[in-house]
Amino acid sequence: MNKNDSIAAISGVFPVLPTPFDEHGKPDVDSLRRLVRYLVDAGVDGMTYPGVASEFNQLTIEERLALTDIVLDELDGHLPLVAGVSSTDIEKTVQLAQAAAERGASALMIAVPPDRNTADAQIEFFSAVARAVPDTPIVLQNVPAPVGAGLDPDVLVAILNAVPGIRYVKEETLPSGQRLTVVRRTAPHTLLGVLGGAGGRYITDELRRGACGTMPAIELAEVHVALFAAHRAGETERVRQLFTRMLPILNVQAVFRWSLTKYVLHRRGLIRCRLQRAAGPLLDNEDAADVDAFLHDIEDLLAPCR
Template identity: 90%
Template sequence: MTKNDNVAPILGVFPVLPTPFDEHGKPDVDSMRRLVRYLIEAGVDGMTYPGVASEFNQLTTEERLALTNIVLGELDGRLPLVVGVSSTDIEQTVQLARAADEHGASALMIAVPPDRKTAEAQIEFFSAVTRAVPRMPIVLQNVPAPVGAGLDPDVLVAILNAVPGIHYVKEETLPSGQRLTSIRRSAPQTLLGVLGGAGGRYITDELRRGACGTMPAIELAEIHVALFAAHRAGEIERVRQLFTRMLPILNVQAVFRWSLTKYVLHRRGLIACRLQRAAGPLLDNEDAADVDAFLHDIEDLLAPSR
């Protein structure tokens, strides 16, 4: 491995923090700190910020840098942080990557740029990043279009062979389970693991196929932690039961994304405002009533609202 041996491995539950905004649309630092503390108390293995669930495309470079440092400061070394540095602009990605390296990130997550249409173009992009921050392990996020390129497994393996600094893949292009199997079968030894994402909607299939972890949204962190603990203990029936109980919320999250996450976090007293910058459908009153009922059904699995 290219980085020193003291770096924590990317294994287990690494939820992606959202970016809370106040009623004026500015980042809400107090709510962000509260979310970090919530995840620590929930028992996660680490955290990820910023990612798609963080509305990273709606943040300025200065906001990304400042908010990442706030998360790192609140963590204070207690858990590893995977810092998202995705951008189609290689100079911006390198700037963000160097800052994350300097401030104590454990790894970098980079979505495959959607404008790079060939394996050669992707290799050129990722090679430039690893040259700039050679000590930092990379998590390649294979997110589908329009955010990412949604690369096929054979293209991913070609990139992994050419860029040994990529030690993890977060596979979110569907069917993620089959792709995970293909990548693990053909990848070089420099690949240390494949993680799932997509809100955790396919986690049971991914774990059966050897996923080393998951990077879901954070609104049900306690349940993801319990599910992964059951997986580690070989309690297959418990894994299935927990997943089944989460599924109604995960189904709503698949459609409403940031709106669902922020509604649940606001309802649980973890953020002050539900405002989102990203375009997308918003929950109406009937949707919210459904979510309230689903949350009631799993309240025994969640920490009390604040």
């Protein structure tokens, strides 16, 4: 795959892989490989790792490097990987970015650092990374606080004008649809597309406004693939039907984040342990019963897992 092909490939469904842990809190490499195979079988256009859904802030630099290598090894060039290299430290971000680029990542996703409160400070940060990896496109993740800075569209566009190496934006600051519209209308030609995130909860609005793709959590990947296929075919009613059927689980995911994702993946036999490192609410028995019922309602949309 040449560089132009890899840039053009960042469209469609690029789910964010979680990081499975074993009972002792160590990364579970076998389960991570199984998740990569699940996504390939589901028909995704590519995948993303590590991101917020991967608990990247709870991973050491060494773990991030090693686990990204595992994902790239399992993919073996069959699908593009957007490698998450976010950090508030420029040197760490550059280290992660150079390593991922050297190992074959198709693009690098970087969350806007929450400690840089002006356009100039953000431009300084992204310019340093872009200079270090001039041949690999950057995906700017506009995630709200506390993970990111949640930048307004005019600030985003100023950064895009100053740093042409940023070829994509992942817009997650709400209302994402309206912000997506403004960015697409006013961004320079170097921007190739805007993707949605936020677990896929606003995907119909984002697609209607011209999003080139989505980076949702992983637990319903084959449903997102079916939804995006319907979108590409112009089947708007089918898009709405699939979104409506997913929505109960997406609503639970909005509150329980990693706990919901890992519960579903464990229930589907894709990971061995539900342990999470990130702080956040855990499903109790009543919540789990609700999720079980919601999964039963969409069982016909879910592929058997191997």
